[in-house]
Amino acid sequence: MIHQKIVVLGTGGTIAGEAASADDAIGYNAAIRGVQTLLASVPGMAQFPFELHAEQVAQIDSKDLETQIWQHLLLRCAYWLAQPDVRGLVITHGTDTLEETAYLLHAVLSPSKPVVLTCAMRPATAVDADGPQNLKDALTVAAHSAAQGVMVVCAGTIHSAQAVQKVHPTRLDAFSSGDAGVVGRVHDGQIFLDGNWPVCQWIYAQAAIEKIANIKQWPRVEIVMSHAAAQGATVDALVSAEVAQRFGAPAVQGLVVAATGNGTLHHALEAALLRSQASGVRVVIASRCLLGSAAVKPGVSFQSSQGLSPVKARVALMLSLI
Ligand code: SIN
Numbered sequence: 001m002i003h004q005k006i007v008v009l010g011t012g013g014t015i016a017g018e019a020a021s022a023d024d025a026i027g028y029n030a031a032i033r034g035v036q037t038l039l040a041s042v043p044g045m046a047q048f049p050f051e052l053h054a055e056q057v058a059q060i061d062s063k064d065l066e067t068q069i070w071q072h073l074l075l076r077c078a079y080w081l082a083q084p085d086v087r088g089l090v091i092t093h094g095t096d097t098l099e100e101t102a103y104l105l106h107a108v109l110s111p112s113k114p115v116v117l118t119c120a121m122r123p124a125t126a127v128d129a130d131g132p133q134n135l136k137d138a139l140t141v142a143a144h145s146a147a148q149g150v151m152v153v154c155a156g157t158i159h160s161a162q163a164v165q166k167v168h169p170t171r172l173d174a175f176s177s178g179d180a181g182v183v184g185r186v187h188d189g190q191i192f193l194d195g196n197w198p199v200c201q202w203i204y205a206q207a208a209i210e211k212i213a214n215i216k217q218w219p220r221v222e223i224v225m226s227h228a229a230a231q232g233a234t235v236d237a238l239v240s241a242e243v244a245q246r247f248g249a250p251a252v253q254g255l256v257v258a259a260t261g262n263g264t265l266h267h268a269l270e271a272a273l274l275r276s277q278a279s280g281v282r283v284v285i286a287s288r289c290l291l292g293s294a295a296v297k298p299g300v301s302f303q304s305s306q307g308l309s310p311v312k313a314r315v316a317l318m319l320s321l322i
Contacts (some may be wrong), residue, residue: 013094017123062094088142106161134306149198219321232272263294
């Protein structure tokens with residue numbers, strides 16, 4: 001039998017952050033410690049049944065995430081997932097854009113092996129750092145014989161990439177799966193399932209990965225919000241080729257709208273969006289509500305995000321434009 005391993009890919013974040021003092025959980029720098037050092041801080045790993053292999057893919061504060069890092073991460077994930085001796089992957093990541101990366105990996109890789117993203121809300125230097133336990137829980141999920149798909153593990157909870165959203169700026173349990181519900185929980189090295197492991201379609205992945213990994217410039221997709229006294233001029237400026245050119249930016253190919261309630265739009269914004277769509281810009285409507293999903297009314301001229309949050313709908317729209 002092949003001796004199986006779990007590969008841990010480091011990308012930075014607060015989990016790898018350092019502060020000048022152990023009681024400082026705010027004034028720290030993210031993305032300082034290497035992934036090997038993070039692994040060394042996980043308690044009680046002597047009995048862990050898999051070999052661990054660590055690789056530093058990036059070292060960033062995830063607010064500064066760029067598509068080149070996504071491309072590199074996608075390629076490294078695809079490489080390791082294809083190795084027969086790899087049981088699964090764990091990715092350490094900042095919390096701020098974690099759901100975007102998780103959704104991207106889900107949409108492109110849809111792996112039949114587990115890919116578990118984890119994070120921390122307190123830096124590694126904090127006296128009560130949450131990173132080591134989160135990393136241990138993520139390794140427990142990746143090691144489970146039935147685990148599959150892209151998930152996020154934080155504060156003892158397992159979320160699917162499809163449902164997870166950061167909902168709190170400081171709480172240790174900063175993520176929610178909303179109405180979809182969580183996949184399960186990890187407690188004391190044991191997994192308790194509340195739902196199903198994410199569904200996988202590995203068969204589609206390879207060609208998509210090659211294409212995405214090789215593009216030089218991702219389609220530009222912006223997010224606008226519908227709110228009281230919204231201005232159509234915001235949309236007109238965003239999609240103006242002249243404005244893009246003046247700032248040396250690529251032209252906008254898609255817009256995701258964080259719409260009010262059940263996908264409704266301020267009339268001025270709607271008129272501008274219709275103009276943009278007529279000129280060839282793809283428009284997708286998501287809801288700015290945290291829970292539930294907008295049911296776009298029959299006859300509405302825009303595409304629905306199908307329940308994806310605005311940031312995930314943006315990832316989906318970029319992928320569909322590649
Ligand atoms: C980051 O997203 O990289 C910093 C914030 C965090 O990890 O909580």
